[in-house]
Amino acid sequence: MKQVIFNETGMPEDVLLLEETDIPEPKGHEVRIKVTARNINPSDVMFIRGMYGITPKLPSSAGFEAVGIIDKADEKGTLAQGTKVIFTAIGTWKEYVCIPAQTVIPVPQEMPDEVACQAFINPMTAFGMLEYSGLKEGEWVLVTAGASAYGKLVIQMAKSKGIKVACTVRRDEQKASLEKLGADLVINTEKEKLQKVIMEKTGEGVSVVFDAVGGILGAKALASLKSGGKLLAFGALSLDNIPVNSGLMIFKNLKIEGFWLTTWIESLSNESRQNAFKTVLGYLMKQDVKVDVAGTYPLEEFQAALEAYQQPGRNGKIILK
The missing domain is CATH 3.40.50.720 (NAD(P)-binding Rossmann-like Domain)
Known part of the structure; x- marks a missing residue:
């Protein structure tokens, strides 16, 4: 699979690399997700530069937020293969991600990837x-x-x-x-x-x-x-x-x-957390709240995507697919 990584912190255009690696195997409590889209957030850039609240464990992939399809279910079958989910993880600029099944959020299949990938943060x-x-x-x-x-x-x-x-x-x-x-x-x-x-x-x-x-x-x-x-x-x-x-x-x-x-999310009860997710997804599904997209790029064109992200006056998110 393809993934974007960095071996040292610094400016993204200087330290990010595209590499081929093996598709990961999930542990028993994890699902494997085939990532279909991720957006570029300021926190992603700060993380790559070593200026965020989470210190990267090098080498690290970039990105915190994405949408994808469950490619392999967890042992309990918490969510079925083929379920569309949004999630956060350290390192989403890769084709496959394995994360605990309890941390993903199912979303309707009809929600466009460009919207779903920016439906969390x-x-x-x-x-x-x-x-x-x-x-x-x-x-x-x-x-x-x-x-x-x-x-x-x-x-x-x-x-x-x-x-x-x-x-x-x-x-x-x-x-x-x-x-x-x-x-x-x-x-x-x-x-x-x-x-x-x-x-x-x-x-x-x-x-x-x-x-x-x-x-x-x-x-x-x-x-x-x-x-x-x-x-x-x-x-x-x-x-x-x-x-x-x-x-x-x-x-x-x-x-x-x-x-x-x-x-803030950790401070909520499970019920309050689920209600918050449901409310926000409801806003987006009904288009009571709209999100903008300024450009979409394949993962391997991450450098061009970063250039577009840095353009002053940009009106919308830059998406990596």
């Missing part, structure tokens, strides 16, 4: 953060990197709950598409002063910030909170930490918390 993170935040109808949330796949999902899910959404972009041409999705306020931080616009439009600031960027933009987002507000940090696209103003934190009684999907 971003949709579940968007859903989880809205649940965890405690935001109520009529309250404001500010989403940095609003034009990202995650940002678009949060806008749509928040609107279904009556939550008001402000988001940041860096290009004027990104505004209209986010407003069409339901964003109440879209701010181009290259041209507009974030805190000034937020205070003018909301009156007192936002209740919660979902920050994927960090750095200076994270600090400006923090300053856009109303008294008693909270910033949930779940990414660091700028690769810089947020410079924190202690006086602001003290006198406005602000909070900064981290959010990692893995930790």
Whole structure:
């Protein structure tokens, strides 16, 4: 089978290699999945660079999220051969993956691979953060990197709950598409002063910030909170930490918390976890929430896929099939 691996951490274009290897045999509690599609997420790139919360055990394959068909069932027959499933694993940029049967999620055969392969990390993170935040109808949330796949999902899910959404972009041409999705306020931080616009439009600031960027933009987002507000940090696209103003934190009684999907899912009961999966898949199946695809590439053309992924202003996910 083909797989994309790296023997050392570094920039993906420098360290990733395509190789042929044997098809793996699953253990008794595992299923073997023939992977049919995977999307490229920021966490994939950070993992390859050695900058993620999980340290790669080298040599390692890349990728955390995928969809595929069960090629060989586990000994208990938990799921039948031929079942379409989504899953997360360390190393999905390969043709076959063996993982515990209990960790995969069946999805309808009619769900397109391009949708199914991005049905876990971003949709579940968007859903989880809205649940965890405690935001109520009529309250404001500010989403940095609003034009990202995650940002678009949060806008749509928040609107279904009556939550008001402000988001940041860096290009004027990104505004209209986010407003069409339901964003109440879209701010181009290259041209507009974030805190000034937020205070003018909301009156007192936002209740919660979902920050994927960090750095200076994270600090400006923090300053856009109303008294008693909270910033949930779940990414660091700028690769810089947020410079924190202690006086602001003290006198406005602000909070900064981290959010990692893995930790949130582990905190749920089995029933709550299944309900969350069912709700998110329901959104996607009914197309109440839509996901975008900017390009699709065969696995062996991963370098071209990475080039497309790095294009500024990209509108949608890059898929490896």
